[in-house]
Amino acid sequence: MNKSGDALSRYPMNWGSYNCHDPSIFKASSGTYYIFSTDTKSHSNKHSFPVGCQVRTSEDLVEWTWQGTALEGVPSEAYDWTSAQGLWAPEVAFWDNVYHLYYSASNFGVNQSFIGLATSNSVEGPWEDQGLVIKTKNGVSAPNAIDANIVFDKRKEPYLCYGSFFGGIFLKELDEQTGKPLYEGDGSCIAKRDRITREGAVEGPYIYYHSQHDYYYLFVSYDSLFTNYHIRVGRARSIDGPYFDSKGFMMTNDSEEVADEVGEKILAGYRFSDETGWMAPGHNSILDNGERTFLVHHARELNKKDLFSLHIRELRWLSDGWPVAAIERYKQIPDDDMNIPQVGWYEGFLFDNAFNGIHQSVILNRESITALTIDEEPYELVGNIGENQLYRSLLNDENTMECIEFKGWDWELQQPTWLISGRLSNKTSFSFKKRAN
Numbered sequence: 001m002n003k004s005g006d007a008l009s010r011y012p013m014n015w016g017s018y019n020c021h022d023p024s025i026f027k028a029s030s031g032t033y034y035i036f037s038t039d040t041k042s043h044s045n046k047h048s049f050p051v052g053c054q055v056r057t058s059e060d061l062v063e064w065t066w067q068g069t070a071l072e073g074v075p076s077e078a079y080d081w082t083s084a085q086g087l088w089a090p091e092v093a094f095w096d097n098v099y100h101l102y103y104s105a106s107n108f109g110v111n112q113s114f115i116g117l118a119t120s121n122s123v124e125g126p127w128e129d130q131g132l133v134i135k136t137k138n139g140v141s142a143p144n145a146i147d148a149n150i151v152f153d154k155r156k157e158p159y160l161c162y163g164s165f166f167g168g169i170f171l172k173e174l175d176e177q178t179g180k181p182l183y184e185g186d187g188s189c190i191a192k193r194d195r196i197t198r199e200g201a202v203e204g205p206y207i208y209y210h211s212q213h214d215y216y217y218l219f220v221s222y223d224s225l226f227t228n229y230h231i232r233v234g235r236a237r238s239i240d241g242p243y244f245d246s247k248g249f250m251m252t253n254d255s256e257e258v259a260d261e262v263g264e265k266i267l268a269g270y271r272f273s274d275e276t277g278w279m280a281p282g283h284n285s286i287l288d289n290g291e292r293t294f295l296v297h298h299a300r301e302l303n304k305k306d307l308f309s310l311h312i313r314e315l316r317w318l319s320d321g322w323p324v325a326a327i328e329r330y331k332q333i334p335d336d337d338m339n340i341p342q343v344g345w346y347e348g349f350l351f352d353n354a355f356n357g358i359h360q361s362v363i364l365n366r367e368s369i370t371a372l373t374i375d376e377e378p379y380e381l382v383g384n385i386g387e388n389q390l391y392r393s394l395l396n397d398e399n400t401m402e403c404i405e406f407k408g409w410d411w412e413l414q415q416p417t418w419l420i421s422g423r424l425s426n427k428t429s430f431s432f433k434k435r436a437n
Helices: 076-082
Strands: 021-027 033-038 053-058 065-070 088-095 098-105 113-120 128-136 149-152 158-162 169-173 188-191 202-210 215-222 230-236 264-267 277-288 293-301 304-317 323-325 344-351 362-366 371-374 377-385 388-393 401-410 415-424 429-434
Touching: 021 293, 021 304, 076 098, 076 113, 076 128, 088 149, 128 158, 149 202, 158 202, 169 202, 188 215, 202 277, 215 277, 264 293, 264 323, 264 344, 264 429, 277 304, 293 323, 304 401, 323 415, 323 429, 344 415, 401 429
Parallel strands: 021 088, 021 277, 230 277
Antiparallel strands: 021 033, 033 053, 033 088, 053 065, 088 098, 098 113, 113 128, 149 158, 158 169, 169 188, 202 215, 215 230, 230 264, 277 293, 293 304, 304 323, 344 362, 344 429, 362 371, 371 377, 377 388, 388 401, 401 415, 415 429
């Protein structure tokens, strides 16, 4: 595991990528990466660090430096409405030469919540509070006004996507001049879950538009933040939906009968055979870096629910336009630093929608440059996508697979490795890494 930080330190500048919750990533014109995240632990620290959104920077997406907090405390209007002790799930967007910082204030288990806006001429602040964007009232409002995500449609018009549990995920168009809603009301619901059997457990929305496939992708987190949290995705041709998964389920289908089936499950808690692994990955943002796309989220160490950290992993796109995630976190691998043979044993996970716990690893054997087996079923290489390899099974039309092979970093062994991520025809995503021989 990545130990470039001390999660238990009383000093935030020692944390590195640890204690980073609900990360939102922003790449500045300088090339520096910024992570804005939920104010966790710093406000309960015995030292005099201010309450506010955590800010970290990095030049390589691996080593992260603490920069302090944006805003000094919970803004008065947000505090008066929520009595919040810290700020949650910040999001930064840039347009018209102004940086827009959206922040959330609330408390667990209630939707007496507040999304506010602060602006600045610099991504490093100082930030000037602009007050209310949207608020919800406990016991009255359908949505929960937290977890803001700012997304632009193909016309370059800004939208606010938000929501957590309760009535689901909502979308509202914003005024480009003010950064606030164009109209009153909650907006339109684009995703939700059954409140009786699943407590409405969907939150942390992030919409990403993929120009090549011409789809808007809605990423959300399902289930409990402390146990079986995981990431799913649906897609739509229009920003306001409807969003569907590949099985044809609409993301607003909150029927009890399909409560665990809706959405493409792309990442969940996992444990390798050597018992290393992570639980509750979720609340993601997306970084499009030009050549690569990254899934940015938090995760908790197995059996240590209070130790969580920032994870960044590559997101790859299959030929049918559905994303799959790398099983290892990102680290750049030089082109000339990959002499590990592709043939051999691979270990990884099938992220089955119906399974609701920590996924245990399965073994894949790649017997030649073109053939591999999963659970003793043969598959063969049939095509290429650039530097990546595309596989499909030779079994029959009802049992096919597609996956992409790419270079990665094995954090347990501290060495380069080969990664394979893909999807079976039954819509189950999978992700593997090559084991040491």
